[in-house]
Amino acid sequence: MKLVLPNPGLDLRIPDYNDLERMDKEEAADRPKWDNKAQYILTCVGFCIGIGNVWRFPYLCQSHGGGAFLIPYLILLVLEGMPLLLMEFAIGQRLRKGSVGVWRAINPYLTGVGIASMLVSLLIGLYYNTLIAWIMWYLFNSFQEPLPWTQCPLNENRTGYIPECQQSSTVDYYFYRVTLDTTTSIAESGGIHWPMVVCLLAAWTFICACYIRGISTSGKAVYVTAILPYIVLAIFLIRGLTLKGAMNGVKFLFTPNVEELMNPTTWLDAGAQVFYAFSLAWGGLISFSSYNPVHNNCKQDAVILSAITGLTSIYAATVTYTIIGFRASEKYDNCISQNIRTLLNTFNLPEDSITETNYDSAYKHLNSTYPDIVLGLDIQICDMQKLLNEGVEGTGLAFIVFTEAITKMPGSPVWSVLFFVMLLCLGLSTLFGNIEGVVVPLKDLNVLPKKWPQEALTGVTCAFAFIISLLFAQQSGLYWVTLFDNFAGSVPLLTIGLFEMIAVVYIYGIDRFNEDIQFMIGHKPSIFWQASWRFFSPVIILVILVFYLVTQAQQELTYLVWDPNSDKFPVLASVPYPSWINAVIFLLAGVPSLVVPFYALCRLVYVTCKQKEQQNDKISHVP
Amino acid sequence: MLEKIILLLCCSCAVAQHLCTPDASDGYKVRLSIKTALEGQAYEWNENEMFLFRATLAFAMRNHIREQKFEVSNIIVCNETPRVSFWFVVTSPESTSVLIGKEDVEEAVRKSRNRINSAFLLTDKTLEFIGILPTLAAPVDPDTPPWLIVFGVVMGIVGAGIILLLVSSVVQKKRKNEMTDDEENCEETRVKTVENGSVGEGVYNMSFSDDERFTQM
Numbered sequence: 001m002k003l004v005l006p007n008p009g010l011d012l013r014i015p016d017y018n019d020l021e022r023m024d025k026e027e028a029a030d031r032p033k034w035d036n037k038a039q040y041i042l043t044c045v046g047f048c049i050g051i052g053n054v055w056r057f058p059y060l061c062q063s064h065g066g067g068a069f070l071i072p073y074l075i076l077l078v079l080e081g082m083p084l085l086l087m088e089f090a091i092g093q094r095l096r097k098g099s100v101g102v103w104r105a106i107n108p109y110l111t112g113v114g115i116a117s118m119l120v121s122l123l124i125g126l127y128y129n130t131l132i133a134w135i136m137w138y139l140f141n142s143f144q145e146p147l148p149w150t151q152c153p154l155n156e157n158r159t160g161y162i163p164e165c166q167q168s169s170t171v172d173y174y175f176y177r178v179t180l181d182t183t184t185s186i187a188e189s190g191g192i193h194w195p196m197v198v199c200l201l202a203a204w205t206f207i208c209a210c211y212i213r214g215i216s217t218s219g220k221a222v223y224v225t226a227i228l229p230y231i232v233l234a235i236f237l238i239r240g241l242t243l244k245g246a247m248n249g250v251k252f253l254f255t256p257n258v259e260e261l262m263n264p265t266t267w268l269d270a271g272a273q274v275f276y277a278f279s280l281a282w283g284g285l286i287s288f289s290s291y292n293p294v295h296n297n298c299k300q301d302a303v304i305l306s307a308i309t310g311l312t313s314i315y316a317a318t319v320t321y322t323i324i325g326f327r328a329s330e331k332y333d334n335c336i337s338q339n340i341r342t343l344l345n346t347f348n349l350p351e352d353s354i355t356e357t358n359y360d361s362a363y364k365h366l367n368s369t370y371p372d373i374v375l376g377l378d379i380q381i382c383d384m385q386k387l388l389n390e391g392v393e394g395t396g397l398a399f400i401v402f403t404e405a406i407t408k409m410p411g412s413p414v415w416s417v418l419f420f421v422m423l424l425c426l427g428l429s430t431l432f433g434n435i436e437g438v439v440v441p442l443k444d445l446n447v448l449p450k451k452w453p454q455e456a457l458t459g460v461t462c463a464f465a466f467i468i469s470l471l472f473a474q475q476s477g478l479y480w481v482t483l484f485d486n487f488a489g490s491v492p493l494l495t496i497g498l499f500e501m502i503a504v505v506y507i508y509g510i511d512r513f514n515e516d517i518q519f520m521i522g523h524k525p526s527i528f529w530q531a532s533w534r535f536f537s538p539v540i541i542l543v544i545l546v547f548y549l550v551t552q553a554q555q556e557l558t559y560l561v562w563d564p565n566s567d568k569f570p571v572l573a574s575v576p577y578p579s580w581i582n583a584v585i586f587l588l589a590g591v592p593s594l595v596v597p598f599y600a601l602c603r604l605v606y607v608t609c610k611q612k613e614q615q616n617d618k619i620s621h622v623p
Numbered sequence: 624m625l626e627k628i629i630l631l632l633c634c635s636c637a638v639a640q641h642l643c644t645p646d647a648s649d650g651y652k653v654r655l656s657i658k659t660a661l662e663g664q665a666y667e668w669n670e671n672e673m674f675l676f677r678a679t680l681a682f683a684m685r686n687h688i689r690e691q692k693f694e695v696s697n698i699i700v701c702n703e704t705p706r707v708s709f710w711f712v713v714t715s716p717e718s719t720s721v722l723i724g725k726e727d728v729e730e731a732v733r734k735s736r737n738r739i740n741s742a743f744l745l746t747d748k749t750l751e752f753i754g755i756l757p758t759l760a761a762p763v764d765p766d767t768p769p770w771l772i773v774f775g776v777v778m779g780i781v782g783a784g785i786i787l788l789l790v791s792s793v794v795q796k797k798r799k800n801e802m803t804d805d806e807e808n809c810e811e812t813r814v815k816t817v818e819n820g821s822v823g824e825g826v827y828n829m830s831f832s833d834d835e836r837f838t839q840m
Binding site: 139143206 | 654656657658659704705706707708756758759761762765769770771772773774777778781782784785788789792
């Protein structure tokens, strides 16, 4: 297909092959570069494997048909994720610039794509680091026995526990009240919760220290942050498999339900998950690839990274569900014991008469003999499936389900420390890519002076981001984080990804791109890549984007609140957003997406004005 | 004479039984869960254990009301079930038809709860006095929150790391500046000796490459 939009002056803006060869040989000192290939691969792996692999993928897998979900996930991984990945790697390696520089080089009107990437990276980085702050809080509090989330505080006359804690659970109370001190709605800010400020400070200082000299410091840090999670997952896998009920969880996760494949939401969720899992359109991957030597085999890298991401997702899901299975099993046993105790106490039967094995028959017998009394006893129905379904996703999984499960393991502080160190490493390695996607464009756009040393750039960016993220240290911070998670990290990324594909395929020119890849790695990409870049990937992204917008527009915007006074407490109540939230959502999702056409328009206006001025000058100079 | 004594005893027993009934206003229900607490080492509940219970309770009453000397016979038990639960009332040592009030019994049990529990190798949960809530142990609350200590350690290390990196980069720059001063002196002599057309000795000057090719906004 020869469909390429006219793009004058492209050759003047990008280095040609001779320049690239020369740059490769001379090893220019002003541009940072990787110490070795392993650092690059580990940084990319760390960037792609984030907290979402632990707490989003297992939930999606289990709720969309278990083992059957792997089919759309793997198909879309190959058709959508891998081509976009190679495209970002190759364009970065070829044009040797960060995200703003690359799009500006392809066409100055496209600089908006780079700016949008930077804005999205900034917004995501703000709330992501808040999650890291919460993880750090839990990590700092894990160095004590017993763990603080195993106990409820007592009420005034010391005869019982605080009602909020009594009605929900110790872990719920610890997360919502002690850690966050949540208000009941996003409109009530409630003031700053100072332990959170302290943790945010720790988080931003930590990331600043790791990235202070750019990739020369973060490249060393990834040796720990990218490899440690795998080790900890292995330890948890072994521990998890030896726990009672673990296999229930794993079976529940992977039991295939092939009918779910007919449901379009399954495919949409799989596509969205692949897109976010690869951290595409953040700008970080382009930046990282631009530090590679010119003849680095980026195609191999893309395939390796896709394989690692897919396998890690499945691995993390297995570990997560062994723990969830253990927790469900414990809760089920507790439920049955409680019922047995109630029955024994009411009917004054000897202790051993009802055990777990004969519970059902004994219950039926008692129910038929004394139905009225049994009815008044409020016997709970213990349903293992329902308990397994309480798997939950997101912050609920890490801070409530997992912390509860850990308290039941012997030696809980050790497991707690290990778990939260793993989450910390997963989050940090993603943040490195994030910060890269913010600092480098700021430098390219001359917002930060180029003369400043890397340390100053990192320091200023981190300080600025810390001040903005104090928004999340409020008592309503949890709701803000959820808002950002839902809107800043969804539509803008899909839009930018779409624009990127169009830019490379139709404005830069797919033929030129193929030649570049042939120059860099020695052979042209095969028909699979051609078909995906030209057709499959853009279509898939477009379909996901349209469906997402349509479903969002149809739903009323609601969110879940922690309200001790609501009827359904301790289940989170679903409450509609206040009307001013629409403005915030527009800022989060609309502004980055619209920056692309807006910038092109502004530039068009500016250029036409300048041309008119020049023409006027020429006319006035004609004698 | 003998018949009178027997009659008196029977009467007193009957009266005693009359005092102890389930849901008595001054009585409490007790429930023991021996098998749950002790599993393999559980003992059988028999008359001797009941005697121990009555003796322990008399001890508790004596501890609480110091003036009166309670005996085992003052603790009356009834309505024993296979669950091992029963009701008890406490009579006054001075007159066996008068019951000690609920509040006093509750206070006595509360004070000596630990001793009563340990006599039976049980806990507050497995030896229940229905209606007397155990005072819960306060949660462990250290003076300095441990998390501040860990936070302090981590921030100290991170801060030291940042300072180290900054200092080392400043030192490196100073060294580089000194070296480039030396190099510039050498370069001037070298450039002069380059012949026309020979590229070997010259130093490629990066400032004239790529950046200028990018169109500015």
